[in-house]
Amino acid sequence: MTDRSTAPAAVTPTAWASPQMQARIRRRYRQERLFKLTGMGALALAAGFLVFLMASIVSSGWTSFLQAEVSVPVTLDPARLGVTAAQAKADPALLRRANFQGVLADSVAKAHGDEVEIVSDGAWLALRKAVEADPGLIGRTVPMWVIATSNLDQLAKGRIDLGADEGDRPVTDAEIAAWKRLEAKGGIRTVLNTTFLTGADSVDPELAGVWGALKGSFLTLIVTLLISFPVGVLAAIYLEEFAPKNRWTDIIEVSINNLAAVPSIIFGLLGLAVFLNTMNMPRSAPIVGGLTLALMTLPVIVIASRAAIKAVPPSIRDAALGVGASRVQVVFHHVLPLALPGMLTGTILGMARALGETAPLLMIGMRAFLTSVPQGFTQPATALPVQIFIWSDNVSRGFVEKTSGAIIVLLLFLLLINSLAIYLRNRFEVRW
C-alpha cells in the first residue's frame, strides 16, 4: 500500500545546535534559576520574619513565667494580728479579716528596712493562706518567701538597664541599693511564677495571671464550636446535597462568601445589638462572646464544608444510590465520613481565627477588668487576646513582660489546637 510518490516531503530537522537555539535554551535555564532563587528568597524572608517574631516574643516574655521572692521572717504577733490562735481555730471568718498586711509590713521593715517598698501589695495573701492552713503558726516567727514588688522582680531578672540615669529607668537608686543588699545576704530568689499560670488580672503586674483569660477563651471557644460546627456543617450539607440550584441558593451562596470577608468588628456590633440589647443576655459573658464568634466563624465553616463535600467523588453517591440508599443515607453513610477531614480542617481554622479575635469581644464587653477566674458560661470573663490587648496598653515594665508571656501562652494554645486538627484529620482520613 505504500506509495512513494504521494508520501509527504521530508521535513527539515530543527537546528538544535544553532547559536540562536543554544542562546534560547540558555535563556530558559537562566529564567528558571532566577525564578527558583526568587522563590527561595521569599521563603527566607518569611522564615526570617517568623524567627524574629518568635525570638523577640520569647526573649521578652519567658521571664514572665518566673517570679522574684523575698525572704522574710514573719512574726505573727497575735496583738498586731488582732486574733489569737485559739480564736482563729474557733472562727475562720475572724482570721480572714485579721491584719495580715500590718504584720507583714512590720516584719519586712524589721528584716530589710522600710525606706523602699520591696514586697508586693498582694504578698500578705500568701501569708493569710499559710496561716489559714495552720492557725497554730500564730504567735510564732515563721521564715517565708513572699512575692517581691514588680520593680524588684525586674531587677532580679536583669530586665533593668543599671547604667541608665535614674530618671530614664523605672526603678530608683534606693530600690537598686535595696536589691543589692538582698542579693548579698541571699534574701531574694526567682522561682516558677504560679500566680501567672493560675491567677486572673490584677493592677499589679506581679499578681497578674493569664489563667482567667485563658479559661475565658476556653469557655468562649466551647460555645463557638458547639454552635458553629453543627450549624455550619448542616447548612453546607443542605446547600450541597439537597437544595435546588436556583436564584435563591445563588443569592445565599454569594451572601455566605461575602459574610466570610466581613470585618470581625461588625460581628461584634451585631452581637451587641442582638444578644445584649435585644435578648438581654449577660454582658461580658463567654456565652455571648461564643455566640458572636460563632456568627463570625459560621461562614468559614460553611465554605470549607461545602468544598469538602464537593471533593467527594460523585461516583460514591451513584454507587450508594444504585443499591437503593435514600439521599439522607447517601449523605450520612458515605459523603459525610469522606468529607469530615476537610470539614474538621476548616472548622479548626475558623476556631483558631476565633481564638485570636479581639475586636468583636471588645464590643460585647469582654474587656472588663476582672480579678477572678470565670466559673461558668454566664459569668463575666475576658479572653486571652483581649487580655493581651489590655496589658499592652499598660506602661509598667512588669506588664510589658506579661504581655509577651500571655502571647506565648496564646501561641501555645493555638499550636495545641492545630495539632489536634492534624491528628483528627489523619485519624478520619480515608485513603483510596
Add this chain to the structure above:
Amino acid sequence: MNDLSLAAAATAPAAEKSLKMTARDVRVFYGEFEAIKGVSIDVTREDVTAFIGPSGCGKSTFLRCLNRMNDTVAGAKVMGDIRLDGEDIYSSGMDVVQLRARVGMVFQKPNPFPKSIYENVAYGPRIHGLARSRADMDVIVEKSLRRAGLWDEVKDRLADSGTALSGGQQQRLCIARAIAVNPEVILMDEPASALDPIATAKIEELIDELRGRYAIVIVTHNMQQAARVSQKTAFFHLGTMVEYGDTREIFTNPKETRTKDYITGRYG
C-alpha cells in the same frame, strides 16, 4: 407511527418470554436539549439486552432512566412511560429507593465504597434490612461474592479495603454489591470499558452466568462484546433507537442502513 411499529417488532419475538421492563416513547431533556427522542423498548427477563451506538447517542442516558438515576441530574426531565412488571416507575406512587433496589446498577468506572470488601457487599442488604442476623449477612455476602466470581480471590481478606483490589476485581465487587440486594434487573453501564482484556473476559463470563437469574441490560460501545454477551441488541443513534432485535439478526442482517454502517465500521 414509527414507535408503534417498533413496539410491535419488539414484542413479537418476545412473546414466549416474560416481559420485565417496557419503555414507551421515552423522551429525556437536559434543559432545552432533547437527549432521547422517543425510545420504545422491551426488556425480557431471560435475556441480556445490549445497547450499542456511537458516543453521545444517548444509550447511557436511556439506561439511567430505567432506575431513575437521572433524577439526580439537575435539569434532566424524563417523559414517556417506563414500566417494571407493568408498574409505572415514574408514577408518584413509586418509591425510588425501592425501585433502585429492584433495578440494580453497575457503573462504567468501578466505584467500590472506600470501606472493607465485606462492608461493600453488606451495605445494600443492611439498609434494606435483608439480613436478620450477622450470620444471615455472612451468608448473603458469601453468596453474592460467589455469584460475582470473586469469593475465592477475596475470602481471606474480607476486611481489606475494597479499593485495594485490582480494577477487574473492583468491578466484580460492584456486581456483587448490586446482586446482594437481590435485584430483578441489573443495569450495566459499559462495565468493562475501564478494564484490560483479561478482566473484561471475566466480566463477560460473569454476565453470561448471571443471565436468566436477572434481567440484564448492558450498555457497551464494544460491538464484539455486545455480540458475545447479549441475546437482544438495540442500536442507538443521535438520541433515537434505530433498530432493536435479536443480537444475531442485528449483527448478521441489519434492516437499517445506519445500523449496518455502524456495525461494519463506517462510523462510530
